[in-house]
């Protein structure tokens with residue numbers, strides 16, 4: 001592909017966040033956008049994720065983002081002209097203590113007040129949704145039928161193809177090595193293939209965004225945290241038709257449309273590195289959870305395991321907005337929920353950059369909240 | 383994805399996921415010219431054979447269409463080959 005040495009906007013990182021942001025910018029009139037990706041498309045967290053989508057959140061901001069994202073996901077096939085593999089089997093949240101049930105119930109009331117039709121259900125109702133579920137030790141169940149999951153690759157490629165049709169270009173295998181700042185404003189980027197000048201630069205580098213921010217002299221308190229995940233051989237549908245998730249139980253489990261079961265859990269401690277390493281301890285622990293919770297999985301074989309990085313912030317909420325450097329933006333820090341938020345995150349940032357009023361006011365997601373000590377604590381995260 | 387008329391003979395490159403040469407060519411033309419990206423978009427090589435049956439053909443096709451020497455086409459990233467062990471065994475074996 002021909003090298004583009006100037007553009008209206010440069011986006012660093014072609015994961016789901018960068019690609020959706022490129023699409024919405026182009027849709028809002030900024031068509032000459034260049035995506036710079038050090039590897040291939042989806043080589044970062046996006047291609048390694050569980051791709052769950054939910055609106056059952058514990059803070060108003062996440063609820064608003066979550067339901068707005070669902071609205072977008074539901075019509076994305078038509079908008080982008082390609083199937084994204086959306087599957088809405090609902091999310092079934094499981095509480096194991098009275099305290100956790102109370103937290104989830106408060107979350108549900110908040111969700112209901114914002115138009116999210118989540119509800120508390122009984123064990124027998126939970127069993128109808130997820131046959132064979134063994135959770136007699138649980139204290140409560142919460143369900144939202146519109147939640148689900150999509151194919152992370154197809155979703156990213158669908159956005160990318162639609163963006164390319166609008167004029168966006170993508171330089172793969174191109175590493176951003178510097179961010180050019182003059183007189184307090186961003187002027188472009190340096191890459192290993194040459195410089196690109198641009199009046200707008202957006203940092204969508206996921207678990208590497210703190211490094212990109214530092215290139216412009218901006219400090220981001222983000223860090224990369226390794227999370228493991230596995231997939232089984234494909235089996236007949238119906239083993240886990242919903243996304244089964246528990247925060248205290250520390251698991252999420254779902255069956256993909258082609259029959260494989262994908263599941264993961266949070267690591268012990270904080271494995272803080274960029275190494276996508278895997279461990280047998282994870283496979284054993286995850287298997288114990290599966291065998292207890294869904295006894296019929298005992299006869300199913302584990303096929304592959306891998307890991308990816310959560311792009312963490314001190315309050316597990318994203319960082320979206322302009323920085324102290326004019327026209328240098330962040331859209332990052334999505335920890336374990338960047339896939340589901342990417343459609344809405346891309347849209348509202350594009351609306352803001354092009355001078356419109358964003359569908360959702362995201363000023364509270366400014367990165368300077370950390371320095372001010374204004375963390376927005378979210379309870380509903382694994 | 384395939385736009386060919388039914389009459390045109392289909393050449394299956396990946397038998398596990400039933401992906402044709404035509405589909406692979408289409409996506410290479412769109413710029414998805416690495417084995418990893420083709421795997422992500424078409425699931426080629428993700429089936430039971432894990433690419434043993436199709437990877438060489440795909441790499442040759444990429445080389446042919448991009449004009450790159452085959453030595454410059456990277457093979458698939460290999461995910462740790464977990465021995466396909468049953469969850470029940472893993473769960474019991476790990477019990478301490």
Ligand SMILES: Cc1cc2nc3c(=O)[nH]c(=O)nc-3n(C[C@H](O)[C@H](O)[C@H](O)COP(=O)(O)OP(=O)(O)OC[C@H]3O[C@@H](n4cnc5c(N)ncnc54)[C@H](O)[C@@H]3O)c2cc1C
Nearest residue numbers: 013015017038044045046049050052176206308338339340
């Ligand atoms: C195991 C696991 C399970 C998950 N499950 C879910 C889930 O169920 N639901 C959900 O919503 N989210 C989930 N997530 C989180 C989700 O994957 C991320 O939040 C999301 O993919 C972030 O997208 P991104 O585009 O910001 O990051 P990425 O996909 O990581 O993209 C960033 C890109 O920037 C590139 N880059 C970095 N540095 C440079 C540089 N210097 N120059 C050029 N390019 C650069 C990288 O190569 C990368 O491709 C999960 C994550 C993991 C690891």
